[in-house]
Amino acid sequence: MLRKNLTPLYLAGMIDLCLLVSPVHAQTSATQQLVGQGNYWHDQGRDDLAADTWKKLLGIDPDQPDALLGLAQIDLAQGRQSEARKRLQQLEAAHPQSPQAQRLRVAIGARGSATAGEDPNLRNARRAAAAGRYVEAARSYEAVFAGKAPPPNLALEYYQ
Structure with a gap:
C-alpha cells in the first residue's frame, strides 16, 4: 500500500528530472555547435566571422575556454599581445588546467619569443x-x- 502512495511522487520526480536535463542538453548542444562554427571560420581564414561566433559563445558562458582561446589566437595573429594575455588570465582563472589554457600559454610564449627576438x-x-x-x-x-x-x-x- 505504501508503494502505491509513492508512485505519483516517483513519476513527478522523474518528470522534474527530465525537465531539468533538457535545457542543459540544449545548452551543451548549442555550445558545441558554436565551438564547431568558430573553429570552422578560423580554419577558413575568416577571423572576423570566427570572432563573432566566439563572442556569441562568451555571451552564453563568459568563461568558455574554446571561445577565450579562439579570440586570443585572433588577437595574437593581429599583433594584440596584451589582449591575448588578458584572455589568458581570464582562462587561467576559470580553467587553469584546461588544454586551452596550456595551448594559449605556449602560443603566447612562442609568439613573444618570436616577435621580441628573445630566443x-x-x-x-x-x-x-x-x-x-x-x-x-x-x-x-x-x-x-x-x-x-x-x-x-x-x-x-x-x-x-
Whole structure:
C-alpha cells in the first residue's frame, strides 16, 4: 500500500528530472555547435566571422575556454599581445588546467619569443633553414621546444 502512495511522487520526480536535463542538453548542444562554427571560420581564414561566433559563445558562458582561446589566437595573429594575455588570465582563472589554457600559454610564449627576438635558437633555426642547413635547423628547433611538440603557431614552420 505504501508503494502505491509513492508512485505519483516517483513519476513527478522523474518528470522534474527530465525537465531539468533538457535545457542543459540544449545548452551543451548549442555550445558545441558554436565551438564547431568558430573553429570552422578560423580554419577558413575568416577571423572576423570566427570572432563573432566566439563572442556569441562568451555571451552564453563568459568563461568558455574554446571561445577565450579562439579570440586570443585572433588577437595574437593581429599583433594584440596584451589582449591575448588578458584572455589568458581570464582562462587561467576559470580553467587553469584546461588544454586551452596550456595551448594559449605556449602560443603566447612562442609568439613573444618570436616577435621580441628573445630566443636566439629560434632565430638560428630560421636562418639555418633558409640557408638549406636542415640538420642544424632541426637541432635549433629542438632546443627551442625542449623536446616537446612544437606549439601550433610554429608547427608548420618546424615540420617544413
